[in-house]
Amino acid sequence: MNHLLKEIRDTPLLWLLVCVPGVLVAEQLRPEAHTLLFVLSVLAIVPLAALLSRSTESVAAKTGDAVGGLLNATLGNLTELVIAITALRAGQYMLVKASIAGAIVTNTLFMLGASFLLGGLVHHVQEYNRVGARLQSGLLFLATVALLIPSAISQADAGPGAEFTRTLSVGLAVLLIVAYGLGMLFSLKTHRELFVSAESGHAEEAPWPMSLAVATLVGVTLLVALVSEIFVESVQKAAETFGMTPAFVGFVVVALVGGAAEMTSAFSGARKNRLDLSVGIALGSSSQIALFVAPVLVLLSYAIGPTPMDLQFWPGAVVMILIAAVTASMVTISGRSAWFVGALLLMVYLVFAMTLYMLPPRVT
């Protein structure tokens, strides 16, 4: 327990934990104050996400490399998963899909771009192990193809019907999860020597004792679930107050909130010239959301959603995911980076964010 308190004392970001009881109390007292609840829930999720990734790493460090890598890779986007499950249970499929698409695009363009830019402001030219980056962008490309197909077909032919799209989505979801598993087998087992430098980054901080780590993992996940419920309920109303379109909220706000903890790690890695770490977090998160979180949500929707959810995104989202995946592939060919590469990625992200911000609500 001392570990946890010491960690909280030393990390200013974690002081935001005070918002967790804050938002829970506020929800009881003033359930109609959507804007307040929205702001408080955002401020509460950020430190919870940081604790979650810290405890996942500690559990991973104790269980040996293979299992640890597996845990780390599978629980790395737990925050996004819990938020999405909450929205799924509420039947808000538009929000679920926007947050999936947004998380992929935000991690690929914003997190990677800002890492390159911040790293490049300190270091003239940076190098990183491109094998890991190529693996993740390959997986991401596969996922993009799978997400593209249902939208392309229902667009082109205006009629295979919802039944077909749903069956196809389940098939694609299974394929994506299999590909994700094969990717882990490749990077953690059969060809792990190719990924060496990217892995070594994780063991920096002293891990917590096992019991504390597991207890934190379970407790914080529950708290994230509670706060997510308030967040999902308040986000749409609050967005209207701030003049934001629903597409912008799902795509940009939820993605930035859910990824806040990972971004902190990625940016600090880039400034310390440990770009392998940053690239691994950014592209790893992207491909994990595309190949694990998204298909799991499709399958879960049969169990906990009001109706089954499919993988059909609106055309604009598919175009953005496609551009993000192609950009990631092109950028990581050389394994070198300078500030301008980051600036270019951020510019592409800005183009998307600006478009979504200006889009009249009825369009999405």
Place this chain on the structure above:
Amino acid sequence: MNHLLKEIRDTPLLWLLVCVPGVLVAEQLRPEAHTLLFVLSVLAIVPLAALLSRSTESVAAKTGDAVGGLLNATLGNLTELVIAITALRAGQYMLVKASIAGAIVTNTLFMLGASFLLGGLVHHVQEYNRVGARLQSGLLFLATVALLIPSAISQADAGPGAEFTRTLSVGLAVLLIVAYGLGMLFSLKTHRELFVSAESGHAEEAPWPMSLAVATLVGVTLLVALVSEIFVESVQKAAETFGMTPAFVGFVVVALVGGAAEMTSAFSGARKNRLDLSVGIALGSSSQIALFVAPVLVLLSYAIGPTPMDLQFWPGAVVMILIAAVTASMVTISGRSAWFVGALLLMVYLVFAMTLYMLPPRVT
């Protein structure tokens, strides 16, 4: 003649030749047994295709490098060409186009992917001469652009009319054949030293005597033409029996049947760590179908088809060809391969095959 008998005795695949008389007899006795005729004709085409490629290689080996390479490159997809011409004469343009698109996608994703996977299961990391692969994927990209244009324009503007599409298709067909010729000039004549390792692979087995090779070439081509006619007549009816959509039949079944012989060579090359051979066969076949077989069929349709055929594909097929071409370009940048690269390519192929299999018939 002894050579031929010895070859048949030593190669279990060629024992399937017994199906050739089988299907011809069955067609006389029970012309309405579509499923039987379909199965028998598939089983008959596979060994004929193997003999065809064997005799082409023998002729090529005798005629010196430049002419031989030319022959090899031009007759390499003779099976696909004969099947397509048969379908063309029957006016089955949907089947012709599906089999062109399917052959490009199957060779690029399935044949290349399975080669990488099978090779990767035996060898940890494999290297290949990427110059040849880049040439073929460049040609393939050009062909994709040419195939994309008529579909994109008739999609976007709903009205340039069939006359325009046909004139444009003839122009594009001529351009593609010229590009194909330039590609051969480049790889066989002006810059052949860049392609060395890819070429050396072909001369492995002892060539047949010239007279036998030419006789086999002519005789087997006639047999393929006869069996193809039965295949084209029975395939649609048989597909319904098996519950397959016409798109799936043209795209997957015809492509796998037509490419069976080449796949055998490509897979065995990959397992022997001669990946240059596998990559050359897979991407060479793809680009040859796109830049030679497809335009020749367009031009031939004016002579032997009921009406002229254009190069306009349905949007889903264009998307798949485009993805296949981009994937091939990205995969062959490094000139290195491991099993996971193959698995990724196969996954993309599976996404396509699954979608086509599930697609309700009316859509295509």
Place this chain on the structure above:
Amino acid sequence: MNHLLKEIRDTPLLWLLVCVPGVLVAEQLRPEAHTLLFVLSVLAIVPLAALLSRSTESVAAKTGDAVGGLLNATLGNLTELVIAITALRAGQYMLVKASIAGAIVTNTLFMLGASFLLGGLVHHVQEYNRVGARLQSGLLFLATVALLIPSAISQADAGPGAEFTRTLSVGLAVLLIVAYGLGMLFSLKTHRELFVSAESGHAEEAPWPMSLAVATLVGVTLLVALVSEIFVESVQKAAETFGMTPAFVGFVVVALVGGAAEMTSAFSGARKNRLDLSVGIALGSSSQIALFVAPVLVLLSYAIGPTPMDLQFWPGAVVMILIAAVTASMVTISGRSAWFVGALLLMVYLVFAMTLYMLPPRVT
């Protein structure tokens, strides 16, 4: 002044300057002879463009590297800019957009392709500094994404309205100009050592005295403006006489006329094995038109156009720009070239030009 006369005497291309008074007189005497005026104005613009780029280089050489590079980069497409402003003032937005799209595609595919081909006919394999090429193709890719978005959204959803498209276009225009500025900061200041070889090419010829260079710059710009007005007025009528579609005129004819001077430099560089120069001119011009000329025209349209102009292109143009940008990225990965690479690029350009030439007028 002697410098100028000597230059004219030594450069056969500049003898065409006699057409400048010719076209101005002809316009007074026979304002209805559209075909004659069109031919004369084309023949007059070509040598003016050559003088313009010569004087820009001279000014740039005198002002030191950073300012000089800036000037060179900013005034490099002055001809295209003046022609486009003339069309803008005449409210011919279709022509403006076609000439923007055409200039990007022509510079990327035709100028680069012909440089590779002409260089490759003289030299077996050529190498160039790919850092500069990658920067330009990265910028071009960003611009493509920005140009794609308004068209994609207004396509997909049939209704955000012209107001939204215009606001978005202004935002995108500002982003593109910022990106262009950052690209210059990167290549001329923070990381200029990476671009060394590409820069050194420009200082070949003896620069003119400052006063002459500035005077020529101002005088020739005025002449280009005068002649452009005649060109823009006559081009549509003349095109009909020659049986060319408006899309073909804007896309191919205007782009070739506007880029004639740069093409002369690029081709002569390629033949002298100074491919850095050729690649720099071709891709630099492309990205400059996409990131500087196009957004400046959008912003200028608020000041001098009859109504505001947006960045929404017709779908076919977006597809062509996208293919050009992707092709440039793929081709410049290796930093090596042979004649066949150029032939492939020219083939893609031919596919586009042929399609536009055949397109029935009503479609565009």
